[in-house]
Amino acid sequence: MIEVSGLTRTYGGFTAVDDVSFSCAPGRVTGFLGPNGAGKTTTMRIMVGLTPPSSGRVTIGGHLYRDIPNPGRHVGVLLDAGAQHAGRSGREILTIGARTMGLPDSRVDEMLAMVSLSDEEAGRRLRNYSLGMKQRLGIAHALLGDPEVLILDEPANGLDPAGIRWMRDLLKGYAHRGGTVLLSSHLLNEVELVADELILIGRGKIVAQGDKKSLGALDAQVSSLVTALDPAALVRGLEAEGYRVAPEGEGFRVNASTADVGRAALEHLIVLTDLRDGAAGLEDLFLELTADTQREVAPGAPAAPAAPAAPEGAHR
Structure with a gap:
């Protein structure tokens, strides 16, 4: 322990x-x-x-x-x-x-x-x-x-x-x-x-x-990632069903399960080209939870000063 x-x-x-x-x-x-x-x-x-x-x-x-x-x-x-x-x-x-x-x-x-x-x-x-x-x-x-x-x-x-x-x-x-x-x-x-x-x-x-x-x-909200042949029609159809739709990558993130998105697409005769679970894996969760601790340096900007170095150590 x-x-x-x-x-x-x-x-x-x-x-x-x-x-x-x-x-x-x-x-x-x-x-x-x-x-x-x-x-x-x-x-x-x-x-x-x-x-x-x-x-x-x-x-x-x-x-x-x-x-x-x-x-x-x-x-x-x-x-x-x-x-x-x-x-x-x-x-x-x-x-x-x-x-x-x-x-x-x-x-x-x-x-x-x-x-x-x-x-x-x-x-x-x-x-x-x-x-x-x-x-x-x-x-x-x-x-x-x-x-x-x-x-x-x-x-x-x-x-x-x-x-x-x-x-x-x-x-x-x-x-x-x-x-x-x-x-x-x-x-x-x-x-x-x-x-x-x-x-x-x-x-x-x-x-x-x-x-x-x-x-x-911590990131338990169900979501899906989806793309379609007609993106505008996809957004209209999903919003008509009461879902929130936000652009992400080449498609959209929807606050619904893949089954619900698929049913909505069928109802509105929308051809989907990609549909997947949008739940975060460890990498996504890690980046989200540590987002305000990531150290980024803008192009041309001086690097942040390094922390004082600890003494050299050895494994036992």
Whole structure:
């Protein structure tokens, strides 16, 4: 169990995390989503003691991270897959981790096999790893101590489609066995497939949280997207039936189900060229809920000043 209570982190006059509270339960995968600079990584760094909070606290299994004895045996962390000594081999990195945690060297071979790094790849220096290989090694390191909790920041970054599916199955299986997973990712479709709970953050504040069903209820109004050979006739016919019609893309959004739109078109002898459910998926919901937190720079305008950089961290 991860409990985040009133967490705030400021850098001078800039607030990176603003009174954030949420929990992650055992047996569940929690997706942590937000635009770049929203505060996800800062929140995760605070969780594992790499960045001190200005106020609030995070407990894992009822303890502050710093108070957990041999924390790698209880919390697996992947924040930056490249935050290891570039001159060490993958096997050396895992061996050092295993010995630090008091694990047998045989655990290293188990993890290398699990993440599909061959003996030849395990012997390469980290500087010669591709991004995907670094991610696999980082995942192996996070799972080395067989922890009850996983905290992962963009773990699928750099993985190929087969690797992403492998990651999805891995996390589902881990949660099914009672593990707690907090997963940050910009791959919204992948998060939608694997996450049981979703937390959306923008400019340091939580803008929505809950399971996919409850978040979907925030945009629960039935709607359809429709195009027709005669757009003007389509609008007249739908409005005659009492529906609201608004332009969207090459067609219209209607506040009615696809069945009702189809019946209205038949009633008014309108030929439809496209008709689909207009309900928002996770990507649409995410963009809608974080719309006022998206950072855009107009052409020719100076970029907004960057937030003060947090100290470099490493995954444990």
